[in-house]
Amino acid sequence: MVGLIVACVIVFVLARLAVRNLSVDNPSRLQNFMEWVVEFVHNTVASAMPLHMAKKFVALGMTIIMFIFVSNLLGLPFGIVTEVAEDHHGPVTFLGFELISAEEVEEAHKEGKHLSIAWWKSPTADLSVTAGLAITVIVLVHYLGITRNTKHYFKHYIEPYAIFLPINILKELSKPLTLALRLFANIFAGEVLISTILMLSWVGIPLMAVWQGFSIFVGAIQAFLFTILTMVYISQAAVHEEKH
Amino acid sequence: MEFLAAALAVGLGALGAGIGNGLIVSKTVEGISRQPELRGTLQTTMFIGVGIVEVVPIIGVVIGFLLYFGA
Numbered sequence: 001m002v003g004l005i006v007a008c009v010i011v012f013v014l015a016r017l018a019v020r021n022l023s024v025d026n027p028s029r030l031q032n033f034m035e036w037v038v039e040f041v042h043n044t045v046a047s048a049m050p051l052h053m054a055k056k057f058v059a060l061g062m063t064i065i066m067f068i069f070v071s072n073l074l075g076l077p078f079g080i081v082t083e084v085a086e087d088h089h090g091p092v093t094f095l096g097f098e099l100i101s102a103e104e105v106e107e108a109h110k111e112g113k114h115l116s117i118a119w120w121k122s123p124t125a126d127l128s129v130t131a132g133l134a135i136t137v138i139v140l141v142h143y144l145g146i147t148r149n150t151k152h153y154f155k156h157y158i159e160p161y162a163i164f165l166p167i168n169i170l171k172e173l174s175k176p177l178t179l180a181l182r183l184f185a186n187i188f189a190g191e192v193l194i195s196t197i198l199m200l201s202w203v204g205i206p207l208m209a210v211w212q213g214f215s216i217f218v219g220a221i222q223a224f225l226f227t228i229l230t231m232v233y234i235s236q237a238a239v240h241e242e243k244h
Numbered sequence: 245m246e247f248l249a250a251a252l253a254v255g256l257g258a259l260g261a262g263i264g265n266g267l268i269v270s271k272t273v274e275g276i277s278r279q280p281e282l283r284g285t286l287q288t289t290m291f292i293g294v295g296i297v298e299v300v301p302i303i304g305v306v307i308g309f310l311l312y313f314g315a
Contacts, residue, residue, distance in 0.1 A: 047288075188306060
């Protein structure tokens with residue numbers, strides 16, 4: 001939860017700082033960088049859908065790519081995890097709020113398992129966040145398909161033959177599932193590996209450096225992939241005018 | 245038993261990911277060698293393809309973690 005708010009604040013501050021003192025012949029470095037991001041997103045959107053529709057979705061694309069990229073990077077520098085002590089009885093409370101109930105503590109300690117609370121991790125390392133993003137995007141895709149392209153949208157379920165109906169329904173169901181799971185699994189697996197490499201203490205420092213670099217790369221790729229798949233799904237649902 | 249399940253999940257997933265990614269990148273390299281001016285477009289499409297192919301093996305890795313650390 002803390003990570004989510006931090007990610008939102010960072011993206012908002014970045015965007016607001018970039019548009020202060022806009023200037024055409026003397027742009028600041030941040031303005032230059034943001035203009036490059038806008039152009040990159042615009043090219044991405046334009047590669048998926050016809051040009052006259054592309055302008056409307058650049059804002060959506062920019063929000064998605066910046067938020068997901070910043071969220072993916074947040075868990076890399078450090079993670080704060082506290083463990084519940086072996087002889088702790090009763091519920092785990094924080095500032096008066098009960099975090100883990102007494103029964104769960106007893107059950108876990110009886111089986112010899114460790115209970116740990118993660119105070120800081122990437123927001124996207126949580127299935128709830130990525131599922132929220134995926135569901136929002138898919139609801140948007142279907143809404144755009146129904147409002148802009150009603151006849152073709154409903155007709156595409158039985159294209160090319162009526163026998164394809166279950167396959168098309170499965171396709172529509174698997175889109176939000178794979179969108180959410182792809183982002184979650186990539187970032188979560190990266191974080192688990194970071195904590196695994198930490199177990200090697202000082203021997204694993206070069207390996208940790210390599211893995212952090214790779215995680216930054218993976219975070220950028222996953223953000224870009226989410227954006228471009230969103231645009232492709234939107235164009236599949238809402239743009240059907242180029243009939244043969 | 246759970247360790248065996250985790251190992252199977254990750255191993256077979258890695259096999260699929262390796263073969264799939266190898267096919268994608270080799271075709272991309274072939275395409276770039278035929279038309280060097282399309283390098284940017286082909287690279288972008290390659291990354292998209294890798295992202296799509298790697299979904300299921302990475303889900304397998306997460307299942308492996310769940311089995312391993314939940315054991």
